[in-house]
Amino acid sequence: MIDFELSPEEQAILEQAHEDAVKLYRPIARYYDEHEHESPDEFIDTMWAKRGEGALFGLGVTAALRIEETCWGDAGLMLVSPGPGLGGAAVMATGTADQHKRFLTRFNEGEPKWGAMAMTEPSCGSDTAAIQTTAVQDGNEWVLNGEKIFVTWGKRAVEQAGIVIVWATVDKSAGRAGMKSFVVECGTPGMKVEKLEHKLGIKASDTATVVFEDCRIPFENILGSPEVRKLDKTKTEGFKKAMATFDATRPIVAAMALGVGRAALDFVKETLEKDGIEIRYGLPRNKLTSIERDVMDMEANYKAAKMLMMRATWMMSQLLPNSIESSMAKAKAGLAVTKITQKAVELMGPLGYSRKYLLEKWMRDGKINDLFEGTGQINMLVVARRVLGFSRDQLK
Numbered sequence: 001m002i003d004f005e006l007s008p009e010e011q012a013i014l015e016q017a018h019e020d021a022v023k024l025y026r027p028i029a030r031y032y033d034e035h036e037h038e039s040p041d042e043f044i045d046t047m048w049a050k051r052g053e054g055a056l057f058g059l060g061v062t063a064a065l066r067i068e069e070t071c072w073g074d075a076g077l078m079l080v081s082p083g084p085g086l087g088g089a090a091v092m093a094t095g096t097a098d099q100h101k102r103f104l105t106r107f108n109e110g111e112p113k114w115g116a117m118a119m120t121e122p123s124c125g126s127d128t129a130a131i132q133t134t135a136v137q138d139g140n141e142w143v144l145n146g147e148k149i150f151v152t153w154g155k156r157a158v159e160q161a162g163i164v165i166v167w168a169t170v171d172k173s174a175g176r177a178g179m180k181s182f183v184v185e186c187g188t189p190g191m192k193v194e195k196l197e198h199k200l201g202i203k204a205s206d207t208a209t210v211v212f213e214d215c216r217i218p219f220e221n222i223l224g225s226p227e228v229r230k231l232d233k234t235k236t237e238g239f240k241k242a243m244a245t246f247d248a249t250r251p252i253v254a255a256m257a258l259g260v261g262r263a264a265l266d267f268v269k270e271t272l273e274k275d276g277i278e279i280r281y282g283l284p285r286n287k288l289t290s291i292e293r294d295v296m297d298m299e300a301n302y303k304a305a306k307m308l309m310m311r312a313t314w315m316m317s318q319l320l321p322n323s324i325e326s327s328m329a330k331a332k333a334g335l336a337v338t339k340i341t342q343k344a345v346e347l348m349g350p351l352g353y354s355r356k357y358l359l360e361k362w363m364r365d366g367k368i369n370d371l372f373e374g375t376g377q378i379n380m381l382v383v384a385r386r387v388l389g390f391s392r393d394q395l396k
């Protein structure tokens, strides 16, 4: 049975996370929005010191709710906070027990501090199977060559203290079956940051182009088997591992979206309350004002997305297959945050457009959740295929 009731300990973790969001995230959110590429070193040190409070680690409902809380504070800053991140989730989803020990437990010990995941390339995004980056075995090493773009945590993981999970093909002629992922550690010769992106939102987050030129890594740094195997007509092992990674990361992105959406929703409700405008719950819809209907729609969207996120996350924590649930949660939450923040700006009028408040920033920040870890359209496609029982080739 699914039970989302939180224990007193879990409740305390979330209360602490909310306090951090109020005291540590919100006060510096605008500054780092306006000073893109400036590093919030003091904030990072503080968050690193807090890792023992469950701030950064773990999968499951409480960890996801914690992420929601920190993104209520600021999503960009959450994306520079040290932790295993998307790279860590990839190791968790696809690595062996030994690799978990080698790459994940070290996060508790001091280094690495950031885990990035590099899948996207100039000619490969939604179509993950079009990967051009190559991994060639040479003795007891792999040699990586290629270019990865839009890597979140890229600069920190490559240049400061981190790991980058790199998707590459070991055999282009094998198509999806040739896709494999590799762990590249910070400081490995041949891996370098080429540039940082200037973005619409989440500007505190370092989004980097990372280039691999004859980058040599130990043979054991491949996640999963080096063999190129087709499992059946439609699935291949390498591709399946990529999708297993997304099953772990999509609910996390849904939680991020919820945090930004709730920030905007809270702002609207507090402003209306200050103006003496009451939301009269329980009245028939035809008796409600348009503002009341709008706020209730925003809340319904937020709550539906939250239920989906919690279910997908809970299933992940129970090691149950959750592909459809994680795509549903991600698609719904990405859309919900986009709609909620846009509606909030609309309802608040000039207050929503002014840089005096963070609301306009949340509209810019929220949109990313409808883009990375599979766009809204791609996640809808995944859900549609599963519901209708179509293969990738039957429904494109």
Ligand SMILES: Cc1cc2nc3c(=O)[nH]c(=O)nc-3n(C[C@H](O)[C@H](O)[C@H](O)COP(=O)(O)OP(=O)(O)OC[C@H]3O[C@@H](n4cnc5c(N)ncnc54)[C@H](O)[C@@H]3O)c2cc1C
Pocket (backbone or CB within 6 Å): 086, 116, 117, 118, 119, 120, 124, 125, 126, 127, 149, 150, 151, 152, 153, 199, 207, 368, 371, 372, 373, 374, 375, 376, 377, 378, 381, 396
């Ligand atoms: C700030 C930021 C951070 C990111 N971080 C990371 C990261 O850490 N690691 C990483 O690997 N990538 C990252 N990405 C990349 C992101 O995951 C990709 O941009 C995304 O998957 C879309 O791929 P694409 O850019 O190639 O767009 P495209 O695939 O070219 O898509 C363009 C548009 O076409 C639509 N589309 C494509 N195919 C279909 C279809 N079959 N049916 C319907 N519509 C379709 C898409 O939904 C989208 O609207 C990041 C991107 C951004 C902006």
